[in-house]
Amino acid sequence: MTALLLAHAAATLGMTGVIWFVQVVHYPLFARVGEAGFAAYEEAHRRLTTLVVAPTMLVEAGTGVALLAARPDGVSAGPAWAGLVLLVVAWLSTVLVQVPCHDRLQRGFDPGVARRLVRTNWLRTAAWTARSGLVLALLAQAVG
Numbered sequence: 001m002t003a004l005l006l007a008h009a010a011a012t013l014g015m016t017g018v019i020w021f022v023q024v025v026h027y028p029l030f031a032r033v034g035e036a037g038f039a040a041y042e043e044a045h046r047r048l049t050t051l052v053v054a055p056t057m058l059v060e061a062g063t064g065v066a067l068l069a070a071r072p073d074g075v076s077a078g079p080a081w082a083g084l085v086l087l088v089v090a091w092l093s094t095v096l097v098q099v100p101c102h103d104r105l106q107r108g109f110d111p112g113v114a115r116r117l118v119r120t121n122w123l124r125t126a127a128w129t130a131r132s133g134l135v136l137a138l139l140a141q142a143v144g
Contacts, residue, residue, distance in 0.1 A: 002072045004063055005142055009135045011060035012083070016132040018053060023125045027118045031111065038109035046102055061087060067138075075141045083134040090127040093120065 033041045064087055067080045101117040104110060 002070075002142075004066055004070060005072050005075065005138060007059060008063035008067055009139055011056050011063060012128070012131050012135045014056050015053070015060060016128040018056070019121075019125050019128045022049075023118070023121050027114070027121060030105070030109070030114045030117070033109065035109045039106060042102065042106045046106070057091075061091070072142045074144060075138050079134045079137050079141075083131050083138075086127045086131045086134070090124045090131075093123045093127070098124070 030038075064080070064084050067075075068077065068084065071077065071080060097120045098117060101113050101120070104113045105117070
């Protein structure tokens with residue numbers, strides 16, 4: 001098993017934990033912040049969340065691409081490619097759907113936008129959850 005695969009697995013499993021926390025706890029609680037302080041809350045949320053997720057997402061993307069070129073012995077290409085496709089889905093959803101929702105919420109709380117954020121974030125939650133299954137399969141192949 002290589003350090004590359006372990007770094008990839010750590011990043012993927014970390015992002016899966018983060019996205020489930022965001023989906024089940026964090027985003028639904030936006031509605032309880034209150035309109036008066038919401039814009040400042042949203043700005044802090046974006047800044048602090050970026051500190052946590054940006055490095056992890058970059059490691060995950062870099063190691064995901066690298067795994068296609070330098071797969072450890074016994075690790076098949078199929079799960080690595082499927083994982084990369086799911087990563088693209090998660091990133092596209094982030095850029096095309098979640099970021100615009102956050103842009104709108106930074107101007108003030110909008111219940112419809114907050115609901116859309118929770119509803120559409122299920123795509124990222126599903127993509128990272130499936131990625132976790134794939135990365136665990138890759139680890140099993142590498143150990144096997």
